[in-house]
Amino acid sequence: DQKIGLFASMLGAATPSERRYLVRLATGQMRLGAGDMTLLDALAEAFLGSKTRRPPLEHAYNISSDIGLVARTLLEEGVAGVLAIPVTLHRPIRPMLTQRVSRISEIPERIGSSIIAVEEKYDGERIQAHKDGDDVTLFSRRLTDVTHQYPDIVEHVRQRVMADTAILDGEAVAFDRDTETYHPFQTLMRRRRKHRIKEVADEIPATYRVFDLLYVDGEPYLRRSYPDRRARLEAALSVDERISSADRILTGDLDGIQDFYITCVERGLEGIVCKSCAEDSFYRAGAREWQWIKWKSDYGTELADTLDLVIVGANAGRGKRAGTYGSVLCAAYNHDEDIFQTVCGMGSGFSDADLADLPRRLVGAKADRQPARVMVTPQAAPDFWFAPAQVVEVLGLEITESPVHTCNWDPERRRGLALRFPRFVRWRDEKNPEAATTTAEITAIFRRRREG
DNA sequence: TCTGCCTGCCC
DNA sequence: ATTCTGC
DNA sequence: GCAGAATGGGCAGGCAGA
Numbered sequence: 001d002q003k004i005g006l007f008a009s010m011l012g013a014a015t016p017s018e019r020r021y022l023v024r025l026a027t028g029q030m031r032l033g034a035g036d037m038t039l040l041d042a043l044a045e046a047f048l049g050s051k052t053r054r055p056p057l058e059h060a061y062n063i064s065s066d067i068g069l070v071a072r073t074l075l076e077e078g079v080a081g082v083l084a085i086p087v088t089l090h091r092p093i094r095p096m097l098t099q100r101v102s103r104i105s106e107i108p109e110r111i112g113s114s115i116i117a118v119e120e121k122y123d124g125e126r127i128q129a130h131k132d133g134d135d136v137t138l139f140s141r142r143l144t145d146v147t148h149q150y151p152d153i154v155e156h157v158r159q160r161v162m163a164d165t166a167i168l169d170g171e172a173v174a175f176d177r178d179t180e181t182y183h184p185f186q187t188l189m190r191r192r193r194k195h196r197i198k199e200v201a202d203e204i205p206a207t208y209r210v211f212d213l214l215y216v217d218g219e220p221y222l223r224r225s226y227p228d229r230r231a232r233l234e235a236a237l238s239v240d241e242r243i244s245s246a247d248r249i250l251t252g253d254l255d256g257i258q259d260f261y262i263t264c265v266e267r268g269l270e271g272i273v274c275k276s277c278a279e280d281s282f283y284r285a286g287a288r289e290w291q292w293i294k295w296k297s298d299y300g301t302e303l304a305d306t307l308d309l310v311i312v313g314a315n316a317g318r319g320k321r322a323g324t325y326g327s328v329l330c331a332a333y334n335h336d337e338d339i340f341q342t343v344c345g346m347g348s349g350f351s352d353a354d355l356a357d358l359p360r361r362l363v364g365a366k367a368d369r370q371p372a373r374v375m376v377t378p379q380a381a382p383d384f385w386f387a388p389a390q391v392v393e394v395l396g397l398e399i400t401e402s403p404v405h406t407c408n409w410d411p412e413r414r415r416g417l418a419l420r421f422p423r424f425v426r427w428r429d430e431k432n433p434e435a436a437t438t439t440a441e442i443t444a445i446f447r448r449r450r451e452g
Numbered sequence: 453t454c455t456g457c458c459t460g461c462c463c
Numbered sequence: 464a465t466t467c468t469g470c
Numbered sequence: 471g472c473a474g475a476a477t478g479g480g481c482a483g484g485c486a487g488a
Contacts, residue, residue, distance in 0.1 A: 037473060100465090125462060142461070185463060189481050192462065288472095320468095320476065327477060347477035348465050355476095378456085397463095397464085400479070420463085422478055423465055 031319055036067055047074050060085040062094045062285035063222070065143050087220040089132045089165060092139040094286030096169075096212075098273055098294040104261070108254055110290045113276035117226065118260045119248040121294060122209055123185045123270040124173035125192075129157045129208070131166045149191055152201050153208045156243040163216045163236045169283075170210035170246070177241070181268050186400060210237065211246040211273075214283055226281035226291070250277070261295060268449075271296035298397045298421070305445055306425055307332070310340055310433040311362065311390045312374045313382030315347075317355075325358050329382045330394060330422070331374065332407050334439040339373045340388050341406040341439050342380050343417065344396070349424030361427070365389040379404040388433040393425040399446040408443045417446055 011019055024031075034042075040058050041051040060070045060082045073081045087093065101107055108116065126141035127150070136154045138147045147154060153172060161168065174183035174191075183204065190200055213233035214221055221229050234245055249260050261272045275281065276291040284291065309330035317326025327347030331340035350358075365386040370376065373388065402418030409416040417439075 031475075033474070035474060123463075140462070144461075186480060189462060191481095193482055195483085317476080345478060349467085350477085351467065395465095396478090402479070403481095404479080418479060420479060421464055 036061065039067055040070075043071055043074060048079065053079075056083055058286075059083075062287075063087050063220075065092045065094050087167070087215055087222065089130050089167070089215075090135075090137045092128055092130075092143040093167065093214055093222075094143070095126060095128060095141055096284050096286070096292060097288035098292040099288055099290050100299065101293055101295070102299060104258060104295055104299075105254055107257060107274050107293050107295065111274060111276050111293060112290060113278040113281065115250055115252055115277040116257065117230070117248050117250055117275040117277055118257055119211055119246045119273045119275065120209075120264055120269050121271040121273045121296070122171040122173045122182065122246070124171040124182075124188055124209075127153065127170055127172045127208065128214075129153065129161075129166075129168040129170070129210075131157050131161050131163070131168070133164060134158055146192075149193065149197065150201075150206055151197065152206050152242065156208060156240070160238040160240060160243050161236055162238055165215065165218055166213065166236060167215035168208075168210045168233070169212035169214060170208055172206045172208055174204050175207040175241075184400065205242065207241070208243045209246045210243065212283060214285075222283045222285060224282070225277070225279055226275055226283075227277050229283065257295075265297055296397065298395060305396075307343065307394045307396070307419065307437040307442070308391050308428050308431055308435070309343055309394050310388045310436045311365075311386055311392060312340055312342065312371065312388055313376070313386060314358070314362065314384045315345070316383045321355065324355060325362075325384070328358070328362075328392075329376070329380065330392065331388065331436075332439045332442055333434055333436045334375075334407075335434075336440075339375055340433070340436075341375045341409060341416065342377075343405055343407045343442065344394070344419040344422040345380070345382075346392075346394060346422045346424055348422070349395075354424065361390055362386055375406045375409065377404050377406060380406075391428040391431040391433060391436055393428050394419065394422050395425050396423070397421045398449060399442055401446075407439045408446075417442055 040054050040061060043057055044051045044054040056079055057070055061067055064085055070082060073085060128139040130137045136157045137145060138150055138153060140146045150172060174188040176183055187204060191204060193200065210233060213229045216232060216236060237245055251257060257274060264272055272295050274293045281291050309332060311328045312331045313329035314325040315327050317324050327345045329342055330344050330346050331342045334341050367385040367387050370385055371387050396419035398420050399417050400420050402416050403414060405416045405418040407417040
């Protein structure tokens with residue numbers, strides 16, 4: 001009520017144009033067209049005369065993650081001051097990201113190194129750990145402080161990193177000792193909490209798989225080569241069951257990459273990350289460049305399972321999709337019951353032309369209310385309903401358990417199955433809705449992966 | 453007090 | 464996360 | 471190729487309303 005009163009008085013005092021932006025702010029509809037990089041361009045333009053002078057500012061930002069600090073330092077001390085901003089413990093470094101390719105054979109072509117390190121890729125949470133004596137801070141990929149969420153990792157970094165100060169980069173995962181397999185990502189995410197952290201940490205212990213070293217014993221390591229950083233990392237780690245460096249191989253060719261990839265997938269891992277071992281294989285904070293390339297099982301569609309799903313609903317688009325559909329609700333066919341059960345929404349993978357085409361394709365199936373043969377939970381209920389008619393090919397990474405999608409719905413557990421990372425591939429106009437992928441087939445895919 | 457919806461942040 | 468598009 | 475902005479599933483947690 002306090003908030004409402006305050007906001008009401010702000011709206012009352014505002015001009016019509018101000019009101020528009022206040023409402024957009026409150027409803028999360030604000031689009032600035034300016035992210036952090038555009039802000040840095042603006043700083044360079046304003047204080048250094050041209051946005052071509054962004055690089056030193058960008059570097060300081062990449063190692064400090066604090067655009068306010070960069071701006072303040074630039075104003076007070078000029079470029080020299082910005083260049084002197086050091087890597088600082090407990091101030092996160094922007095994580096280096098991985099590039100993607102559409103064929104695995106592109107990896108050796110683009111990586112720019114004859115020797116390639118191939119590391120396991122884990123489906124967990126990216127964690128940057130700062131060790132400052134006994135004082136440990138953990139940061140998530142988007143640099144929020146998650147120290148309190150992982151008391152077990154804090155303790156392991158404290159005890160098993162044999163350096164007084166260090167910054168590590170790695171992945172928190174939930175490894176099940178009994179089955180010798182990694183828990184699904186969803187299980188690890190139960191650790192993202194404020195309360196009852198201790199109990200859940202005991203129930204789902206985290207393992208820290210470290211793959212990089214950015215700073216050690218007072219020295220920044222960003223501009224050392226990957227092989228040097230890795231060697232120093234291994235020297236500093238006193239490995240045990242809950243903290244270790246990422247498993248990897250070194251290879252010189254595509255066959256080596258492919259072999260390791262296959263063993264990773266067979267062991268239930270998400271994929272691989274290939275890393276350049278060249279002289280200039282520095283840690284490029286904040287960058288997504290060709291020194292690191294990832295490969296996951298859904299990238300090469302030949303091996304991946306694509307699903308043919310039926311459109312049963314759509315949601316109104318926002319922003320640049322305002323006025324048309326932003327996403328569609330997709331369902332599989334339950335042959336036994338002759339009904340359609342939802343598997344995912346889908347709004348990615350559409351070109352602007354596909355999107356423009358959507359209303360025309362769907363208009364004939366438009367329904368006033370939920371069609372009788374369509375089963376949907378309240379959380380997944382769409383803005384617009386369609387009778388099952390249009391079939392579409394959908395690509396995704398994997399099938400997961402779902403509290404909102406009704407495919408293979410278990411009324412006892414109130415859970416169905418959903419597709420993770422769904423995206424549009426193409427229309428399947430020649431298919432009838434009853435020829436879509438069945439809920440039984442999706443269930444089989446889920447079980448096959450889950451039970452090896 | 454309990455439930456459902458919405459947001460924020462992981463991927 | 465994935466994907467598309469304007470610059 | 472970069473930067474930005476569309477969009478996905480899921481979990482925890484806060485808050486409004488039953």
